[in-house]
Amino acid sequence: MFRSLINKLIPVQSCGFHTTSCLNEVQLLTRLRVVDNSEIGKRAMAEGKPPKVICVYNKKRVGYIGDRVLVAIKGQKKKGILVGLKQTQKVKVPKFDSNNVVLIDDNGTPLGTRIHVPIPTILRTILKEKTHAKGADYTKLLGIATRFV
Amino acid sequence: MNQADVSKLVSKLRIKVPPKHRKLSSPQGPEGRLNKLRKTVTGLIKYERIELNYRRADEARQYAERLISEAISHGDCHKPTMEIADYWLLEKQLVHKLFKVLVPRYENCNTAFTKMYKAPQAYYGRHIDKAVLELRGNPYPTLTNKQSNNRLLLQNVLLDAAKYDYRQAKYAEMAEKLGKTEEVKSGQSNEDRNKPSN
Amino acid sequence: MSLVIRKSTVEILCAAKWIFRRDCRLLSTLPEKTEIVVDEKERIPGRKTRSYNPILENRHVYPEFLPDPNPNWRNSLREKMERADMLKRRSQIDIPEFYVGSILAVTISDPHAQGKTNRFVGICIERKGCGLRAEFTLRNVVDHQGIEVRYELYDPTIQSIQVLRLEKRLDDKLLYLRDALPEYCTFPLDMDPEILPEGTPVPINPVQVKLKPRPWLERWERQELKGVSNIEEHLKEKDRVRRELRKTPWEKYDLMKNYRKTIPAEEQSEIWNEVYNQLQQMRVSRKKMSRKRTVTTPKTQLA
């Protein structure tokens, strides 16, 4: 029941985001949408305080699909993985209506147990490449996804 | 690479169309440019021969050609074509001229509907390329030279002689070839004839 | 649209019936009747003096066979090679007739999950590009999340393209669906294909969508959209004034501008004479294969 409440709220929420095309890329202070069912993420979205990007972990400082980001959410710093972007994508890669993030901890384990929106299949390759043998294992995220497009 | 517009079907122009339009400088922008061209096209349809600057003549020529080809392909009962004719011809009696005079004149025409010549420049004043733009089949005398006396020009006389020699040589060669083949054929037939006898 | 106009009255009536039959599932049925009346009004004065060439009607069905009209990029030999390659690809996979507004299901082989396929269902909101670069965009709302995927028409990883509902909309591009309420582009992923009876013209769906309140992705009010019903509600006086200032009513009379955007009829007929026979053969052979399919009744859209 709580989830349906959130789903009802989301269309209203998404209007609060920047929808002008010049702010379509994920960079510093972009607001994201948490799409997993972690407690902190759910509460932040329900309160209407979506997380802000405070760091993108790549050289370009612009987040692309599968990049790790550091977000400020309800006064805490959490890491997340971008799982859907508003930007124009390459052929056969889906473009989403909102910038989606899944929260993870330092080991790459997702904080939630389910992702309630579709996940692009290209993440399978990207996350496998980013995972190193001794470092964090990001492919755990794929296990909690419900649907791939 | 963009897709071609398929909503309209146009017939091909018989003149060379440059890849881009010319900007005729006008303070009103593209609308002002069309207004300038409207006056020229109206003048062309009305007087059938006009002299003007080359740049403007070349632009106006394309629009006049398109207007006539639209009128030919759709006829006077087609509402959008009528609107277009109404826009381009500032004097309304010319709309009748377009559909009743020019369309029958050009209906079976295989060439462009207009002609353009480079006009001589003025001896004094600024050097601006001038052109004469006219409709084909206009009632005025032609602007080009008569070609009747060209046969007596030196280059033509010389070419005539060369042509005669060339043809003679060619015929001689052909005759030789024919003779050879006939010889070969007759030789073959002789052999054929000889074979059964042997 | 023009297809509908040029067909005989019987066919028009057929189409009208077809639309009426389906109106139970449309959101706004009001402008539909007026649309048909306009169609018939336009049709009557349309006396054609030139002989009507049916082969040219292929331009609506296969627009990507026409080259880019920019003369700087054209070369007859390259276009010929490109068309030959397109026909070769078409002999391998059935690329059906579809338009912007049709609902498609595309299956591709997925390089990221070996041995699996990936199927996506959505409404075609845009078709662009010509030749082998032709591409189309599908849009759907899955799990309350709007998703768009761009596909290339001649990509060899595409396994099948299936038309689930063949229809047109009122506009050439449906990019405004991004700002519309999500129910207008929500389609179930397990949608059944609806098969049109043989010989009926492609119906035009006169549904008018409702936009979400601003901010929008583009200034839709300046684009003269026919498929949007509530655009005036969201406008301020300032926007209306600016819309008036930006209007370019002279552009439809700019004959050369329109000419430079199109491929002339003579060149088109050459192209169609070259490719039409092969396309027709492929169509006929495919039809024989798919005879077995039965006609299914259209499902309600907003179930």
Place this chain on the structure above:
Amino acid sequence: MATSNMKLLCSVLNKMRIDHITTRSINSPPRFRPPYWYLPKERVMSDEMLTQENKDFLEEVKQDKLNLQNTLESPLIKSETQETLQWTPGTRRTGLIARKIGNYPLWSKDGKKFQTTLLQVVDNHVIKYIPPEEFKPMKTSKVVWKEKRKLGCLLVGSETIDPSTVTKEYCGLFNTVGMLPKRHLCRFMVSPQASLPTGTPLFATHFRVGDYVDVRAKTMDRGFQGVMKRWGFKGMPASHGVTKTHRRPGNIGAGGEKARVWPGTKMPGHMGNRWRTLRGVKILRINTKHNILWMLGVAIPGETGAMCYLFDTVLPLKKLKTPPPFPTHPPADDLPLEYYDDSIHLFEEPTITFEES
């Protein structure tokens, strides 16, 4: 007396005009002179007011010559029985003249899209060969080669044109071979054993699929451009009190001791229309009927319809490893219509599927 002497001296000095003395600095390069095989091509066209019969006659002569040219056989076929020449990595083969006719994508077998450029080789013929002993190119640089490279000069022409549109001298260059004049003429430096008899046609099969070539062409002419477009400068801010200097270069150097502009400073000027070579372009597909090469990438200089010259690449890692058709591929009728690189997916092949590994 003194005055008369002075007058004499003055008159002598007047005759000695200092500004007439020409000095040529040793460092300045010699003035460009065209190579000696070059003959002027352009002629002034005018309306000659010929009668219709004479026009037809000229057309007929041209057609006869064209037919004569088409019946010419490649000299390679006759001399096939002669000794076979060996290709070694050091030899230099001739190149080709091609026309850029556009670009479209091809897909690889693993589903990746390759943008390709199509180059058409239009009736290329060998016009002239100058052996290395006779070939003396103009010296354009100060560097004098101690050991002379023994390379001959091979003239290759492409695209037959109407002989009445070019000068008589230019036509004469081709008449010796029995051909109509060509629109483009290019000089290729070749090893003596790679020389070809005159009149040899060259085809796209001169190169093989999978080889790398260098493409030399003129870049697109962009006219006079500012520094932002020409050199990629950043310009200056649009606002924050900036006036009239949004796209300007800014400072071009300090004053002080040098008090001048360093040579080579990036400034506004004419951009494009320069000869540039793109090295190491891979050939993905070859059509033998129309002589089309599909090259990987879209960076070949020039617009659609521009001419370009193709050479075997000089890049050490992409050089030819196996012997190519040498000296060139002889004309043959039984060639397959198209050659494809191994990585390219054929359009008539079934859809790509990714098997589980």
